[in-house]
Amino acid sequence: MYTEVLEEVICYHCGDECSETPIIHQEKTFCCHGCEQVYELLNDNHLEEYYNCDLNPGISPTDKNFDFLNNKAFRDRLITFSNADFSKVSFHLPAIHCRSCLYLLENLQKLNPQIIKTSLNFGKKDLTVWFKEDQLSLGALATLIASLGYEPHISNAEEKPQNSDQKKLFLKLGIAGFCAGNAMLFSFPEYLGIDDVSLQALFGYLNLALGSVAVFYSGSDYFSNVYSHLKLRKMTIELPILLGILVGYGRSVFEILSHTGAGYIDSVSGLIFFLLIGKWFQQKSFDFLSFERNYKAYFPLVVTKIANGKEETAPLEEIQVGDRLLIRNQEIIPADAYLLKGQSQMDYSFVTGESELIPIQAGQSIYAGGKHVGEAIEIQISKELNQSHLTQLWEQQAFKDPNHKTENWENFANKVGMYFTVVLLSLATVAGIYWYNVDQSRWSNAVVSILVIACPCALAVSYPFALGHGIRWLAKFNFFIKDIQTFERMAQVDTLVFDKTGTLTLQSQQEPSVHFNRDLNDTEWNAIYSLVFQSTHPLSKQVKKFLQHRKIIPLTEFIELSGKGLQASFDGLFVQIGSAKYTLNKLRIPEGFISSETRLFVSINQEPIGFIEFPWENRPGVEGMLHSLRHQYEVHLISGDKKEHAAHLLDWFENQDHVKFECSPLEKMEYIQTLQKQGKIVAMIGDGLNDAGALKQAAVGIAVSDDHLHFTPSSDAILKGSEFPRLGEYLRYSKFGLKLIKASFILSLVYNSFGLSYAIQGNLYPLIAAILMPINSISMLVIATWGMNWKGQQLYRSKIRIKAE
Amino acid sequence: MAIGFVIAFVWSIKTGQQEDLITPAMRILQDDQKTNKL
Numbered sequence: 001m002y003t004e005v006l007e008e009v010i011c012y013h014c015g016d017e018c019s020e021t022p023i024i025h026q027e028k029t030f031c032c033h034g035c036e037q038v039y040e041l042l043n044d045n046h047l048e049e050y051y052n053c054d055l056n057p058g059i060s061p062t063d064k065n066f067d068f069l070n071n072k073a074f075r076d077r078l079i080t081f082s083n084a085d086f087s088k089v090s091f092h093l094p095a096i097h098c099r100s101c102l103y104l105l106e107n108l109q110k111l112n113p114q115i116i117k118t119s120l121n122f123g124k125k126d127l128t129v130w131f132k133e134d135q136l137s138l139g140a141l142a143t144l145i146a147s148l149g150y151e152p153h154i155s156n157a158e159e160k161p162q163n164s165d166q167k168k169l170f171l172k173l174g175i176a177g178f179c180a181g182n183a184m185l186f187s188f189p190e191y192l193g194i195d196d197v198s199l200q201a202l203f204g205y206l207n208l209a210l211g212s213v214a215v216f217y218s219g220s221d222y223f224s225n226v227y228s229h230l231k232l233r234k235m236t237i238e239l240p241i242l243l244g245i246l247v248g249y250g251r252s253v254f255e256i257l258s259h260t261g262a263g264y265i266d267s268v269s270g271l272i273f274f275l276l277i278g279k280w281f282q283q284k285s286f287d288f289l290s291f292e293r294n295y296k297a298y299f300p301l302v303v304t305k306i307a308n309g310k311e312e313t314a315p316l317e318e319i320q321v322g323d324r325l326l327i328r329n330q331e332i333i334p335a336d337a338y339l340l341k342g343q344s345q346m347d348y349s350f351v352t353g354e355s356e357l358i359p360i361q362a363g364q365s366i367y368a369g370g371k372h373v374g375e376a377i378e379i380q381i382s383k384e385l386n387q388s389h390l391t392q393l394w395e396q397q398a399f400k401d402p403n404h405k406t407e408n409w410e411n412f413a414n415k416v417g418m419y420f421t422v423v424l425l426s427l428a429t430v431a432g433i434y435w436y437n438v439d440q441s442r443w444s445n446a447v448v449s450i451l452v453i454a455c456p457c458a459l460a461v462s463y464p465f466a467l468g469h470g471i472r473w474l475a476k477f478n479f480f481i482k483d484i485q486t487f488e489r490m491a492q493v494d495t496l497v498f499d500k501t502g503t504l505t506l507q508s509q510q511e512p513s514v515h516f517n518r519d520l521n522d523t524e525w526n527a528i529y530s531l532v533f534q535s536t537h538p539l540s541k542q543v544k545k546f547l548q549h550r551k552i553i554p555l556t557e558f559i560e561l562s563g564k565g566l567q568a569s570f571d572g573l574f575v576q577i578g579s580a581k582y583t584l585n586k587l588r589i590p591e592g593f594i595s596s597e598t599r600l601f602v603s604i605n606q607e608p609i610g611f612i613e614f615p616w617e618n619r620p621g622v623e624g625m626l627h628s629l630r631h632q633y634e635v636h637l638i639s640g641d642k643k644e645h646a647a648h649l650l651d652w653f654e655n656q657d658h659v660k661f662e663c664s665p666l667e668k669m670e671y672i673q674t675l676q677k678q679g680k681i682v683a684m685i686g687d688g689l690n691d692a693g694a695l696k697q698a699a700v701g702i703a704v705s706d707d708h709l710h711f712t713p714s715s716d717a718i719l720k721g722s723e724f725p726r727l728g729e730y731l732r733y734s735k736f737g738l739k740l741i742k743a744s745f746i747l748s749l750v751y752n753s754f755g756l757s758y759a760i761q762g763n764l765y766p767l768i769a770a771i772l773m774p775i776n777s778i779s780m781l782v783i784a785t786w787g788m789n790w791k792g793q794q795l796y797r798s799k800i801r802i803k804a805e
Numbered sequence: 806m807a808i809g810f811v812i813a814f815v816w817s818i819k820t821g822q823q824e825d826l827i828t829p830a831m832r833i834l835q836d837d838q839k840t841n842k843l
Contacts, residue, residue, distance in 0.1 A: 122825070123825060123826075170823060174818070178807070
């Protein structure tokens with residue numbers, strides 16, 4: 001007796017499972033010819049080290065041809081430098097993921113002698129190539145890189161903004177640190193007691209120099225920000241902070257120059273240093289993602305034009321009204337057009353949310369953004385892309401105003417900032433008046449000390465750190481948030497609006513299971529395939545995919561009975577597909593129980609054959625998620641699809657007012673606007689171009705994506721499809737973050753009042769300030785970090801536990 | 806001496822060394838091609 005162990009055969013190159021017939025070469029198995037070819041190529045050029053750096057590092061290559069890049073329009077955009085000897089180009093390669101990628105891409109010159117040098121920026125996934133363009137064209141270079149599995153992503157959009165702001169901030173940060181550290185050093189003699197007056201003066205002047213640099217150079221952003229905010233009549237938290245800094249600095253200048261004291265330079269520059277660290281920390285950007293894609297990024301870069309009977313490729317921008325284009329299966333219609341030749345079934349699910357395919361006949365119009373399904377067709381452009389039916393959405397105000405969401409005037413920090421300034425100034429005034437009347441020598445000291453010590457720097461430190469950690473943790477769960485303001489708005493959200501198609505429901509990947517009571521012969525299968533081919537029902541799409549190797553045979557007497565099914569005849573066969581009752585299939589379970597969404601029954605010549613069963617269209621875990629979210633948030637469903645296709649979801653959206661179907665992209669946006677007028681803070685969760693308006697309008701727009709290499713509409717956050725069911729936990733995490741900030745702020749108020757009690761009495765010595773302020777900042781930093789990390793660990797552990805179940 | 810360090814810091818930022826902190830770390834771990842073939 002022996003037990004047979006079935007081993008998975010995986011591809012040596014990319015690690016995917018091989019099908020039943022793997023390709024074998026040199027005793028290694030491959031899942032496809034593409035992988036095998038890459039292996040051969042690497043082997044022949046002595047690049048086998050690729051496979052040693054990481055496990056199954058390869059990526060299955062596409063055989064896309066990039067010759068269109070040689071077109072002047074593209075070439076000029078991509079080539080960053082060119083002279084007689086070489087050209088320099090930069091490609092974005094989203095498929096980069098490991099050390100092997102680094103190895104291979106930086107050894108590219110071994111594959112082609114015209115490549116001089118390459119340099120990879122792993123974080124940004126950008127590859128810079130120096131090559132001889134006169135011997136190796138740009139298109140050929142791109143094709144070579146794509147053939148290794150690293151398809152370059154050529155974007156239609158403009159360049160991403162430069163990093164110069166980040167650079168400047170980092171510079172200011174470093175200088176501030178330098179000044180703070182040395183100022184502390186120079187202040188020691190004063191604290192430890194020094195008698196030599198001239199040395200005292202020396203250190204004083206040195207401190208003054210450092211302090212001036214710290215305040216006016218490193219702190220310059222605070223000046224410019226507060227100035228521009230005041231012009232808009234807004235008070236933010238930066239105002240009391242700047243006040244504290246200026247007063248501290250001013251007092252120090254006075255004391256040092258008049259030799260009456262040592263000043264607070266070390267506290268002030270230390271504060272600036274911590275504040276800048278916070279600013280730097282909050283600037284986490286995910287360079288490999290784009291939150292800013294507009295509709296242009298969804299469309300292909302090149303199309304096939306038919307001119308004078310010949311086919312030629314042309315860039316999208318050159319398409320004009322009246323041009324005739326060839327569109328192949330699965331290609332996207334680049335502009336409003338009408339169908340000239342052929343038949344099409346249009347998939348508008350990404351653009352309007354409809355999951356049914358729309359059959360188009362010659363002469364009918366088609367809209368930009370639809371995906372063509374069927375044999376190749378010829379179309380004639382009737383409108384330019386930016387005039388199309390779809391792009392009207394982008395003319396809306398929300399899209400035009402770049403600061404629609406980012407300036408977060410109402411956030412917690414700024415509200416506090418306002419109150420703080422008021423309280424602070426009144427406290428200082430009161431103390432000043434009091435001391436002026438009681439003991440003249442103390443009043444200036446008291447006022448200054450109050451303004452310095454009571455500065456809400458705690459908030460300015462804990463904010464960016466807590467929220468910055470929040471974003472970094474969520475990124476580990478494949479929930480990428482654009483910036484910390486978004487994270488904060490997530491905590492304030494009270495209403496969730498879901499899109500249906502593609503968000504709650506999936507383009508179903510799994511194969512349907514067949515439950516027939518006898519085997520069918522080829523003709524019968526072909527008949528079923530041909531019959532289903534005519535149908536636009538979403539389930540038919542899946543059957544078509546399942547049976548795509550079958551042939552189409554001419555059917556006669558085709559009839560579609562809505563609500564029941566389809567029927568047609570072929571050569572003596574009478575085929576019916578549809579509901580159980582219609583196809584005379586008997587059910588053991590009452591019919592009402594099974595939604596018509598999951599089973600297609602078949603009968604041939606009036607003989608019931610059985611059914612094809614489809615896996616639930618819902619994303620796994622969606623029901624659980626909706627169940628837990630219902631109690632804390634108001635949940636809504638808006639969809640571009642018809643009501644019939646969402647029957648199984650309606651259970652979770654009890655309130656009929658919270659559900660709307662057949663919405664156009666514009667109507668979705670207006671729905672959000674209506675909710676916002678009711679004072680609600682709305683988060684929109686969607687996936688397609690049809691959600692772009694709603695995503696922009698909502699306080700937080702979350703785009704769900706199964707593959708970040710794919711297009712995602714412009715949003716504030718991108719959530720991976722597999723993580724979608726855990727949305728509730730991530731929203732809770734953001735709420736926790738805000739609570740943590742508030743709690744730590746109160747804590748800092750408590751021990752700040754300790755210092756304040758000294759300040760009011762006019763007894764605040766620079767030494768005490770120098771101790772209290774860094775303690776304040778550091779403790780805020782530590783609390784923020786520990787708190788967010790602890791909660792983040794909890795999230796992680798609960799995820800592992802769920803996976804194990 | 807301290808000023809020397811500041812100058813070095815500013816220079817490092819201006820020459821772009823701070824832009825990519827990840828890739829050089831990975832590059833160091835790559836084996837040298839020549840020493841491999843002993």
